[in-house]
Amino acid sequence: MADKKENDIELCECNVVHKDTVDGVKKSMLEDRKFDYMGELFKSFGDPTRLKIMFALSKDEMCVCDIAALLEMSQSAISHQLRVLRNVRLVKNRKEGKIVYYSLDDDHVFTMLKQGIEHIDHTM
Amino acid sequence: MADKKENDIELCECNVVHKDTVDGVKKSMLEDRKFDYMGELFKSFGDPTRLKIMFALSKDEMCVCDIAALLEMSQSAISHQLRVLRNVRLVKNRKEGKIVYYSLDDDHVFTMLKQGIEHIDHTM
DNA sequence: TGAATATATGAACAGGTATTCATATATTCA
């Protein structure tokens, strides 16, 4: 106990097998909050309903009702999901009377979508 | 009830405001299973621990113990997450004695990671 | 103003998920 092995690193119950590797990678790691934020971003893409919404909006601007009809889902379900997408700035909206039109926030969103589509074309 | 409005579409409780838009987009929609699969893929990227693991593996091949030490997490937690990543083919492994070395499955994974990193550099 | 309607939202609920704990498996080495 007194002569704790140099290779031991706190919470890990096993011995570090490759200290150099771990130290090297540690230096290039990003801050935790960046991984957290990235996780949030990807998580937003991690639901079929939200993917369908974003895919649809990549084709055309649509109101909530249009989207609900297209996906044959309730207005409420769509509205809740649109809020999620708004919160992470993946979609934006404009109001015209009582109708709210949604569209993708920028091309960057579509770039990520395409990446996913390419991957499945690659895999499925 | 008998003269159901032409604009009404099943499960959506509101009237379709823009039938042409909905019909147009509907034609270009992908199959449900593709959205499901894409959702699974993005969901795999949607957790900070898994992102850290993939980021680390983009720098160097590492064994389970290395990763646990790097992230200061339990071997079990890492092992469970590695299984998730294995199941969707984002990482691969090779065994050398009792040590199992993990690495990214292909460059495509890193491309998606980079996309996420670019997005946060853009946003944060 | 009041009825109709498009959208938003809070609460509730069912199903999913990340981690821990205990333990199994597999491999090395004495």
Place this chain on the structure above:
DNA sequence: TGAATATATGAATACCTGTTCATATATTCA
């Protein structure tokens, strides 16, 4: 063979998430 050790895994738990239901808000129009 048996002790040590790297990894995998099943069960349990606490938390998160997607949808529904009921209802609120906002806007139009008669």
